[in-house]
Amino acid sequence: MIIVLNQNDQTTIENLKRHFGADHDVFVHQNRVAVQGITAEDLDDAERQAAVELIDQVPAAVQGSRLFHPEDTVIKTKHSLIGGANFSMMAGPCSVESLAHVTKMASVAKANGATVLRGGAFKPRTSPYSFQGLGEDGLKYLRQAADKYDMDVLTEVMDDEHVEMVAKYTDIFQIGARNMQNFSLLKAVGKTNIPVMLKRGMSATVDDVLNATEYIAAGGNHNIMIAERGIRTFDNKYTRNTMDVGVVPVLQKLTHYPVIIDPSHAAGHTEFVTPLGLAGVAAGASGLVVEIHDDPAHAFSDGAQALKPDEFKTLADKAFAIRELLASQPVQQEKAGR
Structure with missing residues (x-):
């Protein structure tokens, strides 16, 4: 109750x-x-x-529920406001490959309106023989690149043993889809005051992801955002996953946490990233997190879904235009009625 x-x-x-x-x-x-x-x-x-x-009816995910917390959560970092009336662009390479490369990608991200630099230093891969990331060196490169362009860092933490180390370099923890129900990890980041991007698991229901947020909130950390990155359905022939655009308004009705769209992992193919990302923006998402690379064919990981700099510019320009249109729509309707 x-x-x-x-x-x-x-x-x-x-x-x-x-x-x-x-x-x-x-x-x-x-x-x-x-x-x-x-x-x-x-x-x-x-x-x-x-x-x-x-x-009478208290949701299982009570701390994340709008019934309990009616106003939007707005997450404040050094360079970003995430949630509420704000729109946040987050971009960077899938993996941190070198200091020079991640710095170059930070420049591209910043020039196109991103305030958060994303990049993986520890990479959970389907195959154990794939590139697993540069580890702490990758975190150092990511931090240096972000600081050069006055950006925040978003990077994945894979297990509770790494939380303390990753916390030294990041502004936002990313919990990957495979770890959405890694409850010891969720409890560990919940004991920090560092914002957390929780990615929806590839087979997770809405209630599953909302209940996962409670493990973070129960530790005292309420700076949580939920990322939709596509779910597994019966058809993955043409896209890597099926992006659930409808989950944006559903989550916004149920929870006060910001909802972020990750079109890169949903699409799996560059040509579909922009339309899926724009669909998420039009649905009212609080931000996009996008993978970019200047030479996708030789990327250390997930090059097939990375946008080249000019492609990212196209996405960013259209995304901000859609967001501006949505924000101005009530004013235009009011004028039309006068």
Whole structure:
């Protein structure tokens, strides 16, 4: 149950915590108190009288629920605002290949409106014989390239043992699709105050990914964004995965966390990345995370889905134009009605 109180009713909040805290999970967000496993009958007279509203059905992912936390979460980093009315472009190579190359890609990303430089130093690959990343050296190169162009770093952390090391270099942890339900890893990043991009697992339902966010939030870290990167369906003949564009408004209805679209992993082929990315923007996503490379044929990983610099410019220009159009639409409609 969620008990909605008058603003600043700290007395009732403390009473509820004392009343139920020993036997139930109790979560507080401003004037809303969520208590797992109770009904209105469990409240005493004073608690019922203090309530403005009682919401019977508490979602399993209570801390991520809009019922509990109605306003959008806006994640603030040194160079970016992610969520709410903001639109964030994130771009970079799939893998960090060298300092010179990731710096060159940072320049391309920055020139086209990106504020976050993405790149993998530890790469979970389908085959154990594929390139696995440069490790900590890759993190150092990524950090240097981002700092040169006043950008934030987004990079994947693969297990809880690496959290402390990756935290020294990144501004945003990425949890990959294969690790979406690696609960020890989710708990570890939840104990930090570093923002987390949680990628939806390739076979995960909406409830699966929302419940995964709770493992992060339960540790005290509420700087969470959810990335849609395509799911596995019965047909992967033409694209690597099936991008669920519809999940953007669904998640925005259910949760306050920003929703990011990763068209590169959804498409798997360069020619489809831009249209899928633009579809995500048109659906209302809070940002895009895109793989770019100046020589995809010789990329260390996933070159087939990387955009060349001119292709990324086309995507970025159109994405920002669509976002501007969406933002201005209510104003234009209002003028038309006058």
